Amino acid sequence: xxxxxxxxxxxxxxxxxxxxxxxxxxxxIPSLSHRGAEFKELFKEVTENLRKLxxxxxxxxxxxxxxxxxGMERTVQSLVEKESFHIVTGSFxxxxxxxxxxxxxxxxxxxxxxxxxxxxxxxKIPKSAELICLTQNDTSTGMQIPMPEIYYIKDQNPEKLIAxxxxxxxxxxxxxxxxxxxxxxxxxKGFGLPAGLGVIIVSPxxxxxxxxxxxxxxxxxxxxxxxxxxxxxREFQTPETPNVLNIYLFNxxxxxxxxxxxxxxxxxxDQKAKLxxxxxxxxxEYNPFVKYQPIRSQATLVIDVNGKSKAIREKTAKxxxxxxAGYGSYKENHLRIANFPAHSLKQVKELIKLLK
Ligand SMILES: *Cc1c(COP(=O)(O)O)cnc(C)c1O
Numbered sequence: 402x403x404x405x406x407x408x409x410x411x412x413x414x415x416x417x418x419x420x421x422x423x424x425x426x427x428x429x430i431p432s433l434s435h436r437g438a439e440f441k442e443l444f445k446e447v448t449e450n451l452r453k454l455x456x457x458x459x460x461x462x463x464x465x466x467x468x469x470x471x472g473m474e475r476t477v478q479s480l481v482e483k484e485s486f487h488i489v490t491g492s493f494x495x496x497x498x499x500x501x502x503x504x505x506x507x508x509x510x511x512x513x514x515x516x517x518x519x520x521x522x523x524x525k526i527p528k529s530a531e532l533i534c535l536t537q538n539d540t541s542t543g544m545q546i547p548m549p550e551i552y553y554i555k556d557q558n559p560e561k562l563i564a565x566x567x568x569x570x571x572x573x574x575x576x577x578x579x580x581x582x583x584x585x586x587x588x589x590k591g592f593g594l595p596a597g598l599g600v601i602i603v604s605p606x607x608x609x610x611x612x613x614x615x616x617x618x619x620x621x622x623x624x625x626x627x628x629x630x631x632x633x634x635r636e637f638q639t640p641e642t643p644n645v646l647n648i649y650l651f652n653x654x655x656x657x658x659x660x661x662x663x664x665x666x667x668x669x670x671d672q673k674a675k676l677x678x679x680x681x682x683x684x685x686e687y688n689p690f691v692k693y694q695p696i697r698s699q700a701t702l703v704i705d706v707n708g709k710s711k712a713i714r715e716k717t718a719k720x721x722x723x724x725x726a727g728y729g730s731y732k733e734n735h736l737r738i739a740n741f742p743a744h745s746l747k748q749v750k751e752l753i754k755l756l757k
Pocket of ligand 1: 410467468469470471493536538539540566567568569587588599
């Protein structure tokens with residue numbers, strides 16, 4: 402039986418992926434030299450298509466790494482001399498701060514109660530913090546930070562750099578890159594691709610800061626420091642032998658998404674999220690974990706099912722529909738349901754029917 406993956410990542414693959422994988426093999430993509438002209442052409446194309454889809458300004462650079470966790474580490478390593486500030490709205494934000502500590506940085510934070518927001522106007526960030534790190538959409542709690550609030554934080558702290566993790570909200574989330582210094586994600590969630598590829602989008606100011614940190618004699622890492630990645634990206638290359646196959650597949654899915662149109666993708670995401678949230682809100686026993694609507698994630702829904710998580714997941718699995726368990730200690734109390742572009746309205750309706 403063919404399954405439908407509503408798990409939050411890896412998740413359902415993009416519907417055209419199998420066709421693209423076959424084409425990649427026909428074109429012998431896995432044997433391509435990453436120093437050759439064809440790879441450079443691919444690098445050029447994939448970054449141009451990503452710029453088009455997400456509205457990334459041309460002066461911003463795009464790097465390929467192995468994962469989103471690597472994005473967290475490289476951002477801190479390249480941009481923080483001494484101190485970073487972290488807004489922790491779930492386990493991924495917590496993991497990011499831990500990485501900073503492991504790299505020997507001083508950190509301060511704001512930790513929200515799980516599933517609850519915070520008042521940006523009361524946010525106090527130490528003067529000494531150089532970088533502000535936020536998880537725009539925390540997949541563990543299903544809480545999102547609205548982008549206007551993130552821009553407000555940047556406006557209040559113009560001398561600091563700001564970095565966002567959008568792993569589970571791309572390509573749905575709309576970003577004004579001019580107000581953000583670093584944006585990163587991996588491709589196994591919203592893009593419906595195999596895992597093992599991360600993307601980092603970096604502002605000119607962030608690169609300047611990288612030079613400054615390096616100039617002070619601190620280590621900014623080696624082959625995957627922002628400066629090294631930038632040097633190679635300018636030649637349409639990567640420092641190491643990259644995941645060429647996945648970069649090729651990413652380009653293919655980007656082309657499909659451009660054909661569909663980002664507006665339509667966002668609209669459909671909203672429609673599917675509304676169906677799901679309406680269903681759970683009306684349900685006698687189940688409830689969205691995040692109570693305040695503006696901070697509820699449209700892309701990764703977390704539902705409190707009152708200890709019935711396992712029973713529900715077993716029931717839907719029998720019908721070939723897989724949903725995620727709660728994160729960590731919420732394993733038994735929560736369901737996590739992905740609502741990515743790869744999930745069709747029909748599949749969402751099927752899931753709801755099954756849950757009734
Ligand atoms: C999945 C996820 C990550 C980790 O992604 P990897 O590709 O496994 O490194 C980081 N942040 C968020 C918000 C995620 O959902």
